[in-house]
Amino acid sequence: xxxxxxxxxxxxxxxxxxxxxxxxxxxxxxISKDLDISFHFLTKIFQQLTRAELVDSxxxxxxxxxxxxxxxxxxxxxILVALEGxxxxxxxxxxxxxxxxxxxxxxxxxxxxxxxxxxxxxxGKSLIDLGAELRSGGFRLRATGEWTExxx
Amino acid sequence: xxxxxxxxxxxxxxxxxxxxxxxxxxxxxxISKDLDISFHFLTKIFQQLTRAELVDSxxxxxxxxxxxxxxxxxxxxxILVALEGxxxxxxxxxxxxxxxxxxxxxxxxxxxxxxxxxxxxxxGKSLIDLGAELRSGGFRLRATGEWTExxx
DNA sequence: CACAAAAAAGATATAAATGTCTTAAAACGG
DNA sequence: CCGTTTTAAGACATTTATATCTTTTTTGTG
Ligand code: FES
Ligand code: FES
Numbered sequence: 001x002x003x004x005x006x007x008x009x010x011x012x013x014x015x016x017x018x019x020x021x022x023x024x025x026x027x028x029x030x031i032s033k034d035l036d037i038s039f040h041f042l043t044k045i046f047q048q049l050t051r052a053e054l055v056d057s058x059x060x061x062x063x064x065x066x067x068x069x070x071x072x073x074x075x076x077x078x079i080l081v082a083l084e085g086x087x088x089x090x091x092x093x094x095x096x097x098x099x100x101x102x103x104x105x106x107x108x109x110x111x112x113x114x115x116x117x118x119x120x121x122x123x124g125k126s127l128i129d130l131g132a133e134l135r136s137g138g139f140r141l142r143a144t145g146e147w148t149e150x151x152x
Numbered sequence: 153x154x155x156x157x158x159x160x161x162x163x164x165x166x167x168x169x170x171x172x173x174x175x176x177x178x179x180x181x182x183i184s185k186d187l188d189i190s191f192h193f194l195t196k197i198f199q200q201l202t203r204a205e206l207v208d209s210x211x212x213x214x215x216x217x218x219x220x221x222x223x224x225x226x227x228x229x230x231i232l233v234a235l236e237g238x239x240x241x242x243x244x245x246x247x248x249x250x251x252x253x254x255x256x257x258x259x260x261x262x263x264x265x266x267x268x269x270x271x272x273x274x275x276g277k278s279l280i281d282l283g284a285e286l287r288s289g290g291f292r293l294r295a296t297g298e299w300t301e302x303x304x
Numbered sequence: 305c306a307c308a309a310a311a312a313a314g315a316t317a318t319a320a321a322t323g324t325c326t327t328a329a330a331a332c333g334g
Numbered sequence: 335c336c337g338t339t340t341t342a343a344g345a346c347a348t349t350t351a352t353a354t355c356t357t358t359t360t361t362g363t364g
Contacts, residue, residue, distance in 0.1 A: 001239050002154060005322065008247040015258050027340065041323055047342065059341045060331030076259065087153050095160040097295055106167055106282050106291045107228065114273045121266045130258045139258045143249055157352065179310065192354055199312065211311045212361025 003080070009037050010045045010083050011076055012141050017055070017067050018131030019147060025056075025064035026150070034150050035142050045083065052082035067127065076130075077123035089119045155232075161189050162197045162235050163228055164293050169207070169219050170283030171299060177208075177216035178302070186302050187294050197235065204234035219279065228282075229275035241271045 003011075013031050020026060028046055032039040046065050050057045054074055055065045067074070080088065092099035093111040101108075133139065134147050141147050155163075165183050172178060180198055184191040198217050202209045206226055207217045219226070232240065244251035245263040253260075285291065286299050293299050 001156070001236055001243075002245060003247070004153070005247070008245075011259075012246055025340095029340080038323060040325075043341075044343095050341090057341060058331080059329080059339080061333075061339050063331070063340045065341085084153055091154075093154060093160075094164055094293075095155070095157070096292065103292050103296075103298075104290070105293065106286055107163075108291075110273050110277070114270055117269050118266055121262050125262070134258055138256070139260075140248065140255050141246075141257065144255075146255075177310095181310080190353060193352070195311070196313095196353095202311090209311060210361080211309080211359075213309045213363070215310050215361070217311085 004084060005041075006045055007080055007083050009035075009042060010049065010079050013037065013042060013045065014049070014054070014067070014076075014079050014127060015130055015134060016141055016147075016150075017065065018127040019134035019141075020149060021128075021131055021135075023066060023069065025058050025062060025066050027064040030064070030150060048083055049079070054078060054082055072128055073126045075123045075126055077119065080122060089115060156236060157193075158197055159232055159235050161187075161194060162201065162231050165189065165194060165197065166201070166206070166219070166228075166231050166279060167282055167286060168293055168299075168302075169217065170279040171286035171293075172301060173280075173283055173287070175218060175221065177210050177214060177218050179216040182216070182302060200235055201231070206230060206234055224280055225278045227275045227278055229271065232274060241267060 012035050016031055016035055017026060028043050029039055031037070032042045046055060046057065049055045050065070054068055054071060056068055057063070057065045071078075077089075080086075090099065092105055093107050093115075094105045096105050099105075099108065099112075134141075135149070137146065139147050164187050168183055168187055169178060180195050181191055183189070184194045198207060198209065201207045202217070206220055206223060208220055209215070209217045223230075229241075232238075242251065244257055245259050245267075246257045248257050251257075251260065251264075286293075287301070289298065291299050
């Protein structure tokens with residue numbers, strides 16, 4: 001309910017890249033196998049992330065995708081904004097137009113606070129940091145099995 | 153992105169009922185006009201809420217729907233759970249099965265905390281209280297125009 | 305009983321999200 | 335220059351969410 005499949009897959013894939021780290025290109029095919037996500041669907045998602053300049057892509061043998069060097073401090077929030085826009089961080093929880101103090105819905109005050117906490121949660125930690133935690137072990141990015149650096 | 157239209161409409165309609173208060177039945181037709189929501193769609197939503205025993209319904213002239221007397225302390229969270237299940241309050245933010253400390257995703261610790269704050273936010277205030285605030289004025293439940301008690 | 309009001313239920317239509325398949329373009333290696 | 339690997343792009347299929355329309359059942363009123 002909270003996030004779309006597109007966002008879920010996108011975040012998982014980006015965290016996978018963050019775990020690998022470095023400046024090597026990882027083929028989308030590889031990622032889709034490692035994380036058990038539909039290859040073609042994931043391709044579309046990475047096309048969006050490439051256009052949003054969060055990843056570099058390169059074609060041909062030894063090609064693939066990797067985190068952008070220039071934007072290594074990107075957070076999960078940036079992925080969400082690139083894939084879905086910033087609705088989650090700006091819109092009225094009841095779907096009313098122009099959320100603001102001017103004409104609040106009955107939940108506005110409460111939601112505005114929650115919304116900020118969510119924004120901090122998604123925005124507070126960089127992919128770099130999350131990638132390091134991932135390498136330190138004990139986390140997963142797919143249904144079963146702990147995360148491990150992809151071999152080859 | 154956060155809530156479905158079903159949930160948005162359902163919450164708005166229930167808050168409208170809470171604002172009216174009392175034990176009078178309000179026709180769905182009336183609510184749909186007051187809040188500018190598709191009548192037939194809203195009907196389906198109230199059928200769910202009736203089955204979930206959050207509202208009483210009554211057919212025929214002077215019929216309609218009203219908040220259940222027995223469940224006057226219901227919160228927005230109860231509406232959400234009735235209409236969409238408790239995924240928002242239990243599931244992994246990345247969509248992985250069996251969210252828990254046992255096999256956490258990289259966001260688990262962060263999300264688990266946010267999730268609890270969201271649950272508190274939606275669960276903390278009763279519809280009764282929100283209805284009273286609504287009557288005190290200054291809030292809206294539709295695109296434009298402050299909320300007012302429906303006449304007739 | 306006849307009629308109108310209203311929820312309940314069912315059928316259908318439309319739009320959006322998700323998923324799959326095919327072709328094209330870029331890059332590399334012989 | 336040819337074949338392979340890879341992203342990019344486009345076309346299509348399936349499923350789910352949203353929306354509308356029609357029919358049935360219950361209830362009250364005259
Ligand atoms: S107006 Fe509804 S959350 Fe701001
Ligand atoms: S496992 Fe992902 S939020 Fe708990």
